[in-house]
Amino acid sequence: MKREDLADLTAFVAVADAGNFTRAAVQLGVSQSAVSHTIRRLEASLGFKLLNRTSRNVSTTDAGAKLLAALRPGLDQISARIEELRSLGDAPRGLLRVTSSMTGARTVLWPVVSAMVRDYPEVQIEINTDSRVSDLAEDRFDAAVRLGESVGPDMIGVPAGPPLRMAAVASPAYFARRGVPLHPDDLDDHDCLTMRFSSNSVIYDWEFERDEKEIVKRVTGPFVFNESDFLIKAACDGYGIAFVTEPEIRAAVANGSLRRVLEDWCPPFSGFTLCYSGRRQTSSALRLLIDRLRYRG
Structure with missing residues (x-):
C-alpha cells in the first residue's frame, strides 16, 4: 500500500x-x-x-x-x-508495586523488569510474591501477574505469556513403591501434595480434562503448602504426587528427578496475564511495563 x-x-x-x-x-x-x-x-x-x-x-x-x-x-x-x-516520551519514573505468584515472577515478570530498571534508572519496582489473589486497590498494588482465569471482571488483562499446561509429577522412587496412576480416579489411592493459596482459602482441587470430559479431584496427602517450590521439593524427595504448571518441573523431568503422569488429561489453558485496574490513571512506569510484558506470540 x-x-x-x-x-x-x-x-x-x-x-x-x-x-x-x-x-x-x-x-x-x-x-x-x-x-x-x-x-x-x-x-x-x-x-x-x-x-x-x-x-x-x-x-x-x-x-x-x-x-x-x-x-x-x-x-x-x-x-x-x-x-x-x-x-512513553517522558522518561518513566516512580515506584511500581506488582504482586505475582512465585512462578509468574520467575518466568515472565523478572526477565522483563530486570531489564526495565537498567533502561530506566528512575523506575523502582517492588515485587510481592504471594500465591493468593490480592485485591489491588485494598493492597495498593499497581498491577498483578496471575493466571488468566484469575483476572477479575473490573480488571484489564494483558497476556504476558504463552498458554500453560498443568503437570502431575512424582519421583521415580515413589512410583516404583506405589504404582503409576493411569486415570485421575486412581489418585484416590495415592499421596498427593496439595496447595492452599492463603490461610483462609480451601485446598486447591486438581482439574483434569480429556475428550471434553472434565474431572475435578479433591486429593489429600502428607503435606499442604502455599508455594510450589516446597511442593516440588517434597515430590522430588518421594513424599507424593505434585500438580503444578509445566515450566516449574521441566528441568526436574528432564534430569530424571521427577516423572510425569496423566499428561493426556492436562490440556492447555490461558497463561499468565498482567492485570491492572481500568479505573485508575495509568502511570508512565505501568504503561512501560504493559508494553514490555505484553505477549505477542
Whole structure:
C-alpha cells in the first residue's frame, strides 16, 4: 500500500465518522475542498462509490460501510499504539508495586523488569510474591501477574505469556513403591501434595480434562503448602504426587528427578496475564511495563 493510500483511507474514515465534509476537514486540519478531492480520488482508485452526498451531510454506501468496518479495527489499533508510544516520551519514573505468584515472577515478570530498571534508572519496582489473589486497590498494588482465569471482571488483562499446561509429577522412587496412576480416579489411592493459596482459602482441587470430559479431584496427602517450590521439593524427595504448571518441573523431568503422569488429561489453558485496574490513571512506569510484558506470540 502506498503512503497516500493510507492517508486517503484515513480521510474517508474521518468523513464517515463526522458525517460532514466540513467537520472532517477541521478534524484533519485541511480545507474542505482538499477532503472532497481526496474522497473523489479514493473512489476513482477503488472503482466504486463510498459516500452518498447531500447538501449538508454524507452517509456511507453499502460498499463504503463494508470498507469502513474492515478499516476501523486496524486504524484504531494504530492510533492506540501511537498514543501508547507517545505516552512513553517522558522518561518513566516512580515506584511500581506488582504482586505475582512465585512462578509468574520467575518466568515472565523478572526477565522483563530486570531489564526495565537498567533502561530506566528512575523506575523502582517492588515485587510481592504471594500465591493468593490480592485485591489491588485494598493492597495498593499497581498491577498483578496471575493466571488468566484469575483476572477479575473490573480488571484489564494483558497476556504476558504463552498458554500453560498443568503437570502431575512424582519421583521415580515413589512410583516404583506405589504404582503409576493411569486415570485421575486412581489418585484416590495415592499421596498427593496439595496447595492452599492463603490461610483462609480451601485446598486447591486438581482439574483434569480429556475428550471434553472434565474431572475435578479433591486429593489429600502428607503435606499442604502455599508455594510450589516446597511442593516440588517434597515430590522430588518421594513424599507424593505434585500438580503444578509445566515450566516449574521441566528441568526436574528432564534430569530424571521427577516423572510425569496423566499428561493426556492436562490440556492447555490461558497463561499468565498482567492485570491492572481500568479505573485508575495509568502511570508512565505501568504503561512501560504493559508494553514490555505484553505477549505477542
